[in-house]
Amino acid sequence: EADIYQTPRYLVIGTGKKITLECSQTMGHDKMYWYQQDPGMELHLIHYSYGVNSTEKGDLSSESTVSRIRTEHFPLTLESARPSHTSQYLCASSPSYEQYFGPGTRLTVT
Amino acid sequence: RKEVEQDPGPFNVPEGATVAFNCTYSNSASQSFFWYRQDCRKEPKLLMSVYSSGNEDGRFTAQLNRASQYISLLIRDSKLSDSATYLCVVNIEGGSQGNLIFGKGTKLSVKP
Numbered sequence: 001e002a003d004i005y006q007t008p009r010y011l012v013i014g015t016g017k018k019i020t021l022e023c024s025q026t027m028g029h030d031k032m033y034w035y036q037q038d039p040g041m042e043l044h045l046i047h048y049s050y051g052v053n054s055t056e057k058g059d060l061s062s063e064s065t066v067s068r069i070r071t072e073h074f075p076l077t078l079e080s081a082r083p084s085h086t087s088q089y090l091c092a093s094s095p096s097y098e099q100y101f102g103p104g105t106r107l108t109v110t
Numbered sequence: 111r112k113e114v115e116q117d118p119g120p121f122n123v124p125e126g127a128t129v130a131f132n133c134t135y136s137n138s139a140s141q142s143f144f145w146y147r148q149d150c151r152k153e154p155k156l157l158m159s160v161y162s163s164g165n166e167d168g169r170f171t172a173q174l175n176r177a178s179q180y181i182s183l184l185i186r187d188s189k190l191s192d193s194a195t196y197l198c199v200v201n202i203e204g205g206s207q208g209n210l211i212f213g214k215g216t217k218l219s220v221k222p
Contacts (some may be wrong), residue, residue, distance in 0.1 A: 029126075031209070039151070043215040059115045090153055097142040099210055101153035 003027060006091050006102040013081055014110055021076045021105045023091030031094040032074040036060060036087050037104075043090070049074055090107040113137060114213040116198050122219045127188050131216045133181040133198030136220075142201035143174055143182045147194045148215065154197055188220045 004025040013019055025032065030051040035043045035058075045058030049068040063085075064078050074093075078085055086109050090098040116133045123129050135143075143160035158165065160172040160181055171184040181198055198213040 001124075033210075043212045048209075082139070088151075094209070097209065098144055098156050098159065100156065104153050 004091060004093050004100055004102040006089075006105050008046075008105060009103060010106050010108075012108045012110060015080075015082055017081050019078050019081055019107070021078075021089055021107070023074045023076070023102055024072050025074075025093040025100075025102075026072060027093065027095065027100075028035050028071060029095050029100075030071065031099075032068065033092040033094070033099060034056035034058075034064075034066060034074070034076050035090040035092065036062070037090060047076065081107075083109045085109050113156040113211045114198055114200050116188045116213040116216045117181060118170055118214060118216060120132055120219050121192050122221060123188055124221055125188060125190060127220075128184065128186050128187075129188055129219075130159075131183045131198070132167050133183075133213055135181070135198075135211075137200070137202055138176075138179060140179075140200045140202050143172075144199040144201075144210075145170075145172055146197040146212070148197055149194045154212075157196070184219075188218075190222065191221050193218055193220045 007022045032049045036048045037043050044060040046060045046062045047066040049055050055066050088104045088106050090104045091102040113136050145157040146154040147157045148154040160174045164173045169186045173182045195215040195217045197215045200211050
């Protein structure tokens with residue numbers, strides 16, 4: 001099992017607020033990822049990073065941004081939350097090919 | 111054609127049954143293959159990697175057919191605790207989607 005942590009686990013916030021979802025891993029994995037998943041639906045990749053100072057957008061258009069200043073930390077920021085951002089956000093890290101997921105943040109924007 | 115295709119199910123089986131899931135992938139350059147398990151409202155967890163020679167882990171057997179671009183997962187003597195969604199996952203090294211492509215998943219429900 002990988003050690004990957006996400007905070008907060010649950011967040012309810014009003015429209016227009018800026019939020020940052022935290023993701024940390026202690027395995028020293030270079031690759032990290034953010035996915036969005038609605039209940040019963042498939043995973044959508046929104047951002048990924050191959051290492052410090054490397055960030056790329058995924059296949060899902062998103063108003064979010066990420067940063068990778070330290071290997072272990074990969075936060076996701078929404079500048080202005082909207083009800084359409086209501087979803088589960090999953091962070092993952094990878095030593096090579098397989099990915100290990102954190103427990104997720106369930107976000108509700110009212 | 112979707113890059114990774116799975117039968118969405120649901121597969122409703124009795125305890126003790128043997129159940130097989132299939133998955134096809136479209137990119138012949140794919141190099142690594144996995145099955146993940148996802149419980150309701152939880153994160154996906156790696157179940158097993160899939161190798162060309164086939165591999166087995168207890169009641170679970172995974173097979174890969176590169177020529178047909180087809181992956182399978184067999185679960186023998188199914189347990190109630192096997193109820194979950196099983197995701198077929200394919201790696202494409204250097205691909206634009208950050209390496210892994212996840213199928214939509216096949217839902218399994220094991221009944222007493």
